[in-house]
Amino acid sequence: MADRFDEWTPPEIEHGKMTKWLWVVFRPENFILGRKTDIGCFTAIFAHHGVEIGDEVQIGSHCSIYSLNTEDNVAGKVTIGARAMIGTHSTIMPGVTIGEGAIIGAHSFVKTNIPAGALAYGVPAKVIEHK
DSSP, X not given: OOXXXXXXXXXXXXXXXXXXXXXXXXXXXXEEEXXXXXXXXXXXXXXXXXXXXXXXXXXXTTOEEESEETTTTEEOOEEEOTTOXXXXXXXXXXXXXXXXXOEEOTTOEEOSXXXXXXXXXXXXXXXXXXX
């Protein structure tokens, strides 16, 4: 059976311009995108201090990923491990690592690291279950 990502190719990414799937990256020179990753429309990625997304990650629509927060001068690389899932309308703050296979529920505000295999959600996101 064919995988919907069998023909996956990396998107063309230009600073501040929507990809053909309607998501955007600022500072793409600091952005690493894993293979077969699916990012939902209207997601914004602010990679000023680095954002790395692993292979086969799924990110819902309308998410925000920040490696820089000018309100409180916090900056740091964001890392999302392979096969992690980020629910729609979630926000990930600077310096956060989301472990491999972790699941973040919709509308979550992630400001601390989430371990591999964990289920976390809420505002702020808290680990609810860990495999």
